[in-house]
Amino acid sequence: xxxxxxxxLASCLALLACGEEREAQALxxxxxxxxxxxxxxxxxVFADSDAGVFRGLGYSQTRDFPVATLANLWSGTGRFxxxxxxxxxxxxxxxxxxxxxxxxxxLATEPDALDARAKEWLRAYVDGVNAxxxxxxxxxxxxxxxxxxxxxxCFDPVPQWLHPQLMPKDDDPRARLARLFELEVGLEHVLxxxxxxxxxxxxxxxxxxxxxxxxxxxTKGVPATWFLADxxxxxxxxxxxSYFVQLAGPSYDLVGYTSPGFPCVVLGANRSLAFGxxxxxxTPRELAKAGLPFRIDEQTPVVSSxxxxxxxxxxxxxxxxxxxxxxxxxxxVTLRAFDAAKKSLVDDPRGALRLRWVADGALxxxxxxxxxxxxLELAAxxxxxxxxxSFLTQRSLxxxxxxxxxxxxxxxxxxxxxxxxxxxxxxxxxGQLFLDADVTGNFGFLWSTRAPVLSDKARGLIGSELxxxxxxxxxxxxxxxxxxxxxxxxxxxxxxxxxxxNSSPHFLAPRTRLSAASAPExxxxxxxxTLRQDRARELFERANADGKLExxxxxxMALDVQDQWSRANWPRLSALRLDAEMPLSERARRFVEWLExxxxxxxxGKPGDEEFVxxxxxxxxxxxxxxxxxxxxxxxxxxxxxDALGLAFDAVFPAPSAMEFVSGERFAPNRAALRAAVExxxxxxxxxxxxxxxxxxxxxFLSALAERKPPCDSLLAAPWGAPLYAKQAAEWGPAAPPLAxxxxxxxxxxxxxxxxxxxxSLGKPAQVEAWLNSILAPCAVKPxxxxxxxxxxxxxxxxxxxxxxxxxxNGDPLFLSYAKALLPRDKDFLALAPVDFGSQALFLAELVVxxxxxxxxxxxxxxxxxVGEFPENGTSxxxxxxxxxxxxxxxxxxxxxxxxxxxxxxxxRVFEVGD
Numbered sequence: 026x027x028x029x030x031x032x033x034l035a036s037c038l039a040l041l042a043c044g045e046e047r048e049a050q051a052l053x054x055x056x057x058x059x060x061x062x063x064x065x066x067x068x069x070v071f072a073d074s075d076a077g078v079f080r081g082l083g084y085s086q087t088r089d090f091p092v093a094t095l096a097n098l099w100s101g102t103g104r105f106x107x108x109x110x111x112x113x114x115x116x117x118x119x120x121x122x123x124x125x126x127x128x129x130x131x132l133a134t135e136p137d138a139l140d141a142r143a144k145e146w147l148r149a150y151v152d153g154v155n156a157x158x159x160x161x162x163x164x165x166x167x168x169x170x171x172x173x174x175x176x177x178x179c180f181d182p183v184p185q186w187l188h189p190q191l192m193p194k195d196d197d198p199r200a201r202l203a204r205l206f207e208l209e210v211g212l213e214h215v216l217x218x219x220x221x222x223x224x225x226x227x228x229x230x231x232x233x234x235x236x237x238x239x240x241x242x243x244t245k246g247v248p249a250t251w252f253l254a255d256x257x258x259x260x261x262x263x264x265x266x267s268y269f270v271q272l273a274g275p276s277y278d279l280v281g282y283t284s285p286g287f288p289c290v291v292l293g294a295n296r297s298l299a300f301g302x303x304x305x306x307x308t309p310r311e312l313a314k315a316g317l318p319f320r321i322d323e324q325t326p327v328v329s330s331x332x333x334x335x336x337x338x339x340x341x342x343x344x345x346x347x348x349x350x351x352x353x354x355x356x357x358v359t360l361r362a363f364d365a366a367k368k369s370l371v372d373d374p375r376g377a378l379r380l381r382w383v384a385d386g387a388l389x390x391x392x393x394x395x396x397x398x399x400x401l402e403l404a405a406x407x408x409x410x411x412x413x414x415s416f417l418t419q420r421s422l423x424x425x426x427x428x429x430x431x432x433x434x435x436x437x438x439x440x441x442x443x444x445x446x447x448x449x450x451x452x453x454x455x456g457q458l459f460l461d462a463d464v465t466g467n468f469g470f471l472w473s474t475r476a477p478v479l480s481d482k483a484r485g486l487i488g489s490e491l492x493x494x495x496x497x498x499x500x501x502x503x504x505x506x507x508x509x510x511x512x513x514x515x516x517x518x519x520x521x522x523x524x525x526x527n528s529s530p531h532f533l534a535p536r537t538r539l540s541a542a543s544a545p546e547x548x549x550x551x552x553x554x555t556l557r558q559d560r561a562r563e564l565f566e567r568a569n570a571d572g573k574l575e576x577x578x579x580x581x582m583a584l585d586v587q588d589q590w591s592r593a594n595w596p597r598l599s600a601l602r603l604d605a606e607m608p609l610s611e612r613a614r615r616f617v618e619w620l621e622x623x624x625x626x627x628x629x630g631k632p633g634d635e636e637f638v639x640x641x642x643x644x645x646x647x648x649x650x651x652x653x654x655x656x657x658x659x660x661x662x663x664x665x666x667x668d669a670l671g672l673a674f675d676a677v678f679p680a681p682s683a684m685e686f687v688s689g690e691r692f693a694p695n696r697a698a699l700r701a702a703v704e705x706x707x708x709x710x711x712x713x714x715x716x717x718x719x720x721x722x723x724x725x726f727l728s729a730l731a732e733r734k735p736p737c738d739s740l741l742a743a744p745w746g747a748p749l750y751a752k753q754a755a756e757w758g759p760a761a762p763p764l765a766x767x768x769x770x771x772x773x774x775x776x777x778x779x780x781x782x783x784x785x786s787l788g789k790p791a792q793v794e795a796w797l798n799s800i801l802a803p804c805a806v807k808p809x810x811x812x813x814x815x816x817x818x819x820x821x822x823x824x825x826x827x828x829x830x831x832x833x834x835n836g837d838p839l840f841l842s843y844a845k846a847l848l849p850r851d852k853d854f855l856a857l858a859p860v861d862f863g864s865q866a867l868f869l870a871e872l873v874v875x876x877x878x879x880x881x882x883x884x885x886x887x888x889x890x891x892v893g894e895f896p897e898n899g900t901s902x903x904x905x906x907x908x909x910x911x912x913x914x915x916x917x918x919x920x921x922x923x924x925x926x927x928x929x930x931x932x933x934r935v936f937e938v939g940d
Contacts, residue, residue, distance in 0.1 A: 056937035060085050061927040062899060063920070066887040067269050071924050075274035076149035079288060082272060083153025084160075084938050088898055089889040090285035091161055091171070092180050092187075093264025094154065095205050097286030100229060101125045101217035106362040107370060108205050109186035110196070114373055116229065117360050120217070122380050122391045123224070123414070129217035132421055143424040146277075147215055150288035154210050156938060161206050168206065170893050172199050179893030182264060193366070200365040215288055219423045223416045225328075225454025236292065238301040239525045240462035241565060242516075243574045250462050250872040251574055252299035253583055254292055256282055257866075267866040268888035269880075271922055272430075279430040280880050280922060282868060285890075289426045294870035294878040297433040300442055300461040302451055302473070303526055326476035327487055328415040328455050330500065331393075334493025338406040344383070347496030354389065355381045383411045383493075387418055388500065411493065413500055415475035420449040435461040436469030436513040443469060447506045450475070458526045464872040466516035468524045472509055478502050521569050525558055559676075560589035576869065576881055580917050583867050583883075584639070591637035591649045593680065594699075595624065598652070600683035601700055609700065616707035619762050620645050631756045642767055647721070648710055652702045659698035669694040713765045721766060869917070880920040899934045 058081040061069040068089070070081035086094045099105045103120040106113040120126060132138045139147075161168045171179055178187065178198065185191055187198050221228045239253040256267045264285055271280040272290060281293015292301040334344045342353040358380060360373040378397040382389040394410040395401055401409075428445035437443050442461045451457040456474025478501040483491065491498040514522055561582060568578035601609055602617060609617065627633030628640035639646055660673050668691045671678035686692050713720035867883040891900050921927050928935065 056939055058084075058938040059924070060936040060938065061924070062888075062934045062936075063927065063930070064932060065882075065884060065918060066889055066899070067271075067882075067884075067920070068888060069271040069273070069920075069922070069924075069927055071273045073275070075277040076145055078272040078274040078277055079146045079150040080153035080156070081938055082270060082283070082288065083150040083155075084157040085153075085270070085936075086283075086285050087154050087157025088160060088936075089891065090264065090266065091157070091890075092184065092202070092205070093182075093266065093285035093890055095158065095210065096184055096186075097264060098154065098210050098214040098218050099205075101129070101219075101221035102214055103217075104361075106360060106373075108208070108363055109184075109201060110192075110365060111362040111371075111373075112186055112191070114360050114362055118378060118397060119228070120221070121358060121360075121378075122397060123228070124382075124389060124391075124417070125217045125220045125224075126213070128220055128419075129213040132216045133212045139421060139424055140428070143421070143427050144212075146427055147288055147423060148212055151210055151212055151215055153938070154215075158206055158210065164897065167895055167897055168202075170895060171202060173893070180890045181892050182890070184264065195366045197365045197368075200368050201363065204363050204365075215286070215423065216421055218286055219421050220416065220419065223419050223422050223453050224414060225416075227454075236301060236303045237525075238292075238303060238460045239523075239561060239565075240299070240460055240468050241569075241574060241579075242462075242466040242468075242522045243569055243572065248874055249574070250299070250464055250466050251579055252294060252301070252462050252868075252870045252872070253579055254282070254301050254868040255583060256292065256868065264890060266886060266888075266890065268884065268886070269866070269868065269882055269920070270888075271920065273922070273924070277430055278877065280870075280878065280920065282866065288423055290430060291426050292868065293430070294872060294880065295430060295432075296464070296875075296877055297872070298429075298435060298442060298461060298463045299870050299872060299878065300429050300432075300459070302457040302459045304453055304455075304457060326456055326474045327479065327484075328474070328476065329412065330477070330483075330491055331410060331412045332491045332493035332498070333408060333410050335406050335408050336403060338404060340403055342401065342403055344409070344493060346494055346499065349496065352384050353381055353392075354384050355379055383409075385413075385499070388413060389417070409493075410490070413477070415452065415477065415503065418503075419452070419475065422449075422451060422453065425449050425451055429461075432461075433463070434465070435463040435467040436511075441469075443471065443506075443511070446471070446473065450506055450509065460524065460526050462524075462872070464874050466522060468514045468522065470512040470524055470526060472511070474509070476504050478504055521566070523562065523565055525561065560585075560592070576871065576879075576917075576919075579869055580867075580881065580883075583869065588637040588639040588646065590653050591624070591646070594653070595620075595636065596683045597681075597686045597695075598699060598703065600687045601696070601703060603683075604687050604696065604700075607696070607700060610704060610707070612711060613700075613704045613707040616648075616703060616710060619710075620649070622757075622762070644765060644767060647766060648706050651709065652699075652706045655702035655705055656699050659701050660694060663694055663698065665694040665698070666691075668692070669698075673698075710765050714763055867917070877922045880922065881917045882920060883917045 057073050058077045059071045060081050061071070063069065066089075068081075068085040070078045070085060072078040072081055096105075096109070099108050100116075101120055103117045103126040105120075106117045161171075173179060176189075176198065178189075183189075187201060189198075192198070236257070237255040239251075241251045241253070243249060243251075266284055267282055268284070269281065270283050270290065272278070279290050279293050279295045281290035283290050293299070334346070336342055336344050336353075337350075343350045344353075345351075356379070357377050359377045361370045362373065363369075364371045375398050379401070380397050381392040381401065383392065390411045390413045392409055392411050395407070401407060425446055425448075429442055432442045432445050433440040435442055442459075446459070450471075451459055451473040452475040456472065456476075459469075459471040459473045461469045479487075480497045480501070482495075482497045483499075486498070512524075514524065516522075564578075564582040564585060565574075568574055568582065599617060599621065602614060623645045624636045625633050626638070626643060626645070627635070628638055628642060630642045637643075637645065637649070657673055660669060665673075672680070672692065672695055681689060681692060686696065709721060711717075866885060867881075869881040871879040873879065889898070889900060891898060894901055921930065927933055
């Protein structure tokens with residue numbers, strides 16, 4: 026039984042406490058596991074054993090993210106419908122077909138499948154999850170608060186299987202939640218979740234995370250290494266939420282980024298090493314959507330293949346491949362789903378399914394046609410289709426990440442990070458770009474992917490459906506760790522060192538080389554970079570000019586590296602005024618002249634000496650973001666030729682001079698697209714200035730929404746406050762053009778479960794209006810939205826990042842274009858479409874010999890999904906997402922990592938969990 030003693034009576038009742046959890050102040054000696062929640066709500070777990078920190082992590086996650094943690098851990102088991110209902114039967118079928126349940130069972134039960142230490146820690150994490158699950162059961166008032174008296178949901182985000190508009194009318198969200206909390210979580214649950222993560226986002230893994238990581242060291246012998254990461258993991262309905270945690274045990278002493286259901290830190294720093302990884306992209310999404318070729322495809326490793334083959338007539342079922350006979354294995358399974366109305370399990374209405382696999386050595390390759398619900402006719406020799414994915418023989422990503430937390434040096438060596446990855450390297454979907462840096466200044470860069478060994482003939486047919494009867498087209502195993510491209514730098518404090526990798530696409534600093542021994546189908550030998558990284562390098566060199574790096578310099582760099590597109594394209598944009606054949610309109614000319622003046626606006630709002638500084642005060646950046654994205658949209662719509670696309674999208678394409686751009690025929694598509702974007706942005710700015718319909722909304726517009734006083738809580742959460750800058754800086758003089766809006770006013774995110782059940786049609790204004798109201802003003806929707814909590818969306822301005830301005834993070838094809846994310850409204854201004862926002866967080870660690878890393882964070886959301894009144898967890902109904910105010914103002918926090926200091930801080934909540 027877990028008890029929480031009242032703070033005011035703790036000293037009197039300490040001797041009566043007999044449960045797992047007690048207030049720390051009431052104890053004469055600390056418990057085995059202590060959890061401190063700081064002012065940001067971030068957990069710091071201290072334990073007397075290394076296993077204890079993982080027990081504390083599981084317990085903390087389940088207290089703060091009860092729905093997301095438990096649902097994620099059930100998501101890969103093939104039995105999720107037994108919790109969530111019939112809508113998840115298709116997912117369960119897919120999980121069973123690809124064998125996540127079977128592989129998780131093997132890893133959990135075979136003695137040598139996982140390292141004994143990793144298995145012990147994972148079991149401790151599971152114990153902590155179950156302890157947290159029992160806490161909710163043993164505190165019925167808190168459990169009842171997850172679903173309010175009127176059915177409103179007090180956690181965010183709301184998963185689809187609990188979404189009120191997607192549930193049957195007679196369904197009961199309480200019954201589904203009770204089912205989620207009633208069933209024990211086991212080791213196989215966490216292992217199966219890790220396998221879906223390894224399989225990639227198409228299997229419901231952790232989305233398309235785009236994390237950018239820099240590693241730096243200073244010059245002149247300054248004994249420090251810096252590691253900077255920009256995490257923007259999509260939130261979506263799965264409940265993946267970027268937040269930070271400290272795990273401090275006798276040897277496992279690490280601080281970094283994790284997510285609900287993750288039993289470890291996946292990006293972080295210990296006393297000796299900082300590490301992070303970035304998911305490999307396939308192509309820029311705009312180009313992929315348009316079906317246009319782009320050479321990033323050439324560096325993408327092959328991780329999946331599909332074959333067609335004809336079975337031999339008769340039984341047993343088999344196919345002939347060269348001189349081999351490959352048999353078929355099958356399993357009959359009847360899936361079950363939880364019926365919330367009946368509060369019982371019911372069988373899949375389709376009846377028994379027949380799951381089938383081609384047995385190819387150690388691989389079991391799923392049949393995708395005919396499907397599990399279709400018959401397989403063997404008499405005549407049926408044609409089948411089967412697939413392979415690179416995760417099929419994978420162990421556990423968790424094991425690799427756990428071992429990385431103990432490493433002491435970058436790259437190789439007995440205690441090096443690469444040693445921890447040799448047995449089972451990191452790979453999610455297409456793979457990971459892995460970067461690490463140690464306290465002595467060594468850096469390591471590794472392209473970690475599970476790419477199959479293919480014949481020359483198979484490589485020539487990549488992307489095609491292969492002939493399953495041709496032995497030359499079979500997978501021949503996977504490339505070993507030694508074949509992966511890698512780079513290391515040796516510590517030399519007299520030389521400034523810098524290495525950076527970015528997920529879109531990957532980047533190496535100039536004059537660096539990957540190993541020439543890399544397999545050709547894993548790496549194409551090219552060095553890729555992005556304009557964003559050029560700007561980061563420029564700021565790094567400036568910060569390092571005095572021989573040392575400082576936290577405030579690197580914090581500025583993290584917020585100011587995304588303005589390079591404007592810098593690079595300004596000469597071409599300005600040159601449009603010289604094009605006599607297709608002159609700009611007078612309005613567009615005034616717009617370009619305005620850009621010319623305010624491109625030098627500094628972060629203090631005064632005239633400066635740098636172009637296009639991305640600061641919360643900037644006037645030009647909101648419009649330049651729109652210009653850029655409309656420009657790219659126009660090129661894609663015109664299906665522009667290779668040179669035009671190269672200039673727009675390829676960071677290493679030779680840029681023409683302004684005159685070449687204006688006069689060269691090869692760049693005519695670029696001129697047309699850029700001119701169209703400038704004309705559109707000029708009109709947008711004019712409408713905004715004159716408050717005409719079709720302009721951009723700002724803080725005043727959203728404040729007016731809040732003043733409508735609907736019969737529920739205010740739309741705008743308290744951290745919104747006044748805009749960062751409301752008046753034109755006097756230094757520009759009386760001739761300055763009128764202020765349209767500031768970056769901080771316009772860069773608006775909204776996070777809310779009040780989502781329309783279907784996406785609106787842009788051609789139907791009434792539907793768009795209803796959809797926006799369901800997000801921004803749910804109390805005004807008629808008929809009322811059932812089951813929704815009567816609390817507002819969380820809306821706040823964000824200053825200092827470029828792509829996040831109109832970035833739509835949920836990956837829905839409707840919003841692939843930033844311009845299309847601005848939806849026209851019938852009677853109001855053009856409004857930013859506020860959808861689930863990617864949980865952005867910035868992490869800066871300074872490694873110094875002999876001490877824990879000094880860690881600075883800038884986090885957008887609190888470490889909780891709870892949005893109601895949960896006093897035992899320290900949250901109130903109006904205390905939704907505490908860090909947002911700091912994030913809105915670009916204010917970093919330094920994490921306290923010393924236990925005694927944490928314990929003494931005012932306002933820190935302390936929980937103790939026994940072994």
